[in-house]
Amino acid sequence: MKKFDRNIYLSNMELHEAKKLFFDEIDKINKYVSTETIPTIDSMGRITTRAVFANSSSPHYNASAMDGICVKASSTYGADERNPVKLLLNEDFIYVDTGDPIMPPYDAVIMIEDVMEIDNNNVKIMKPAYPWQHIRPVGEDMVAGEMIIPSFKRIHPVDIGAMLCGQVLEVEVSKRPMVGLIPTGTEIVEPHDELSPGKIIESNSRVFENLVKEYGGISNRYPPVIDNMNLIEKAILRACDENDIVIINAGSSAGTEDYTSTIIKNIGKLLVHGIAIKPGKPTILGIVNDTPVIGIPGYPVSAFLSFEEFVKPLVHKFLSLKDKKKKLLKATLSKKIVSSLKHKEFVRMKIGKVEDKFIATPLNRGAGVTMSLVRADGILKIPQELEGIQGGKTVEVELLKDKNEIENTIVSIGSHDLILDILSNIISKTHNNIFLSSAHVGSLGGIMSMKRGEAHMAPIHLLDELTGTYNESYIKKYLKNKDMVLIKGIKRQQGFILQKNNPKNIKVFEDLLNKDLVFVNRQKGSGTRVLLDYNLKKLGLDSSLIRGYEREMTTHMNVASCVLSGSAHVGVGVKSVANTMNLDFIPIGLEDYDFLVPKKFIDTHMINNFISILKSQEFKDELENLGGYEMEDIQIVEV
């Protein structure tokens, strides 16, 4: 691959400048104000382009509001307990049901509960009726000519009901723009296709389809196009003919086959290639045959964020809809985030509420980590002019989730174990409106977040080399003045995670020094690392002689993935993970996996719920299924 086959000259235009350039150019074409008239009953979610007025009043006649009798109010005056008034059927009253029309000479309704029947033709009442009592007059709801909903409003189910009551059978709305979506890449395969190294599952356009729907547009996905300049050009030209907006995905950066910007320059007007945002830098903005064309970067996180920044406001413009203000939440940043002066950065954040403080923690910043979007509660936008933000500062996060969900989430920060996923799933299934979010920073990291008051709970498993006991000595050392408890009862099996059939015949710690095998380690401060170092020290083994000792993973799953993919022959981790990934396992010992909780939280609704799930049969069954655990009675021990 030669350097000059590549398109390496991306600009670094500021986001607001790029947006202005793009939208000003589209404004010049001014294609987007177009309307259509559709049946009211099909108008859910559409945007009105003019105010809707009632064609008839509702109710359109004077209607009884109750089941009972209608009377002339004047003939009931003077009625009381001692002097009931007697009324004659068809003369002084007639029977009516709710909704029946009330005609002169009758002008009031008495509820049936207040009417005493004397015989078939006579009733008596003990209370007078006042004129128009229990009658819904013409136009009580709406009067013909009254405005039901204004222009540029999204139509909701109740709006449809009101329009029909006012005999509005059709409504003028903005046309939904058709958004053409073209995935590109020779390496792209559909999700059901067989995978081999280098093949990429096409998922972005499916996210786009649903985002377009959410914004109010119509999506029109084309089959993926291979990296061939002519084919991509043809696909763009065709899509520009058939759609209001065209999205071309991937091929946006500096690869040898990243053609999009060149094609747009050749067949239309290339406005921007390269924006000072991260992720999303290689976004392309252009116009081809009077149609806005947006080149969205391939990495899924970049793709989502760039789509939200450019496609959402564009679809809304077509719909004549103002962008809603984003919901913001003030939160304390749990740790420092370093950012570059080269771009504005969009960081996915996990947020939790611990006591009365919202705490925001950055998630994985990789542009290919879709799970960071799944897990994110919000996005923190770090301005370009900042080199980062210090931990402890208050920041404003744009919310992606409901604040209520964040407020009811147990924040767990500490060691990673598969049982956290199981617990989270059971908590979610119990529908108690409680959630569990867990961040994996190792046991010591968990204790430190506890010290800073950032979590409700820290799962930990730290072996004390001197006593051979777990956790308590660390808590006494690091959380001296804090009243803490340990929820104890779960023990898990640690050991060597090995390739299937253990081809390198690894059996004991001494084998790790073998020069033809590669080890993968856990990060410092993780309980597993402490366990490994403890054993190496006990046996007098020099860790610097282990190949791969410096390569650190943050979870058991990551260690096992390295073994599964062949980038390592062995790592230390829990049996459940080896089982799940169908790898071999040699036990090195049982350890206590405890949940550290500040004493003040132990009686809260959320932690109570958590403990009852730990004690549940369902959880026991799941642990048994997973294998590699031993369970004793759940106990709460003060430390």
Ligand SMILES: Nc1nc2c(c(=O)[nH]1)N[C@H]1C(S)=C(S)[C@@H](COP(=O)(O)OP(=O)(O)OC[C@H]3O[C@@H](n4cnc5c(N)ncnc54)[C@H](O)[C@@H]3O)O[C@H]1N2
């Ligand atoms: N030397 C440089 N390399 C890269 C640069 C750069 O400036 N200089 N920019 C990086 C950035 S930032 C991004 S973002 C990506 C953008 O890549 P492209 O838009 O050119 O996309 P591809 O290279 O074709 O694919 C990248 C990556 O995206 C995923 N992908 C692609 N299509 C799909 C799809 N339809 N569904 C799901 N995922 C998709 C896939 O993981 C690809 O590997 O470039 C960097 N490189």
Ligand code: MOO
């Ligand atoms: O757009 Mo790229 O994903 O900045 O990271």
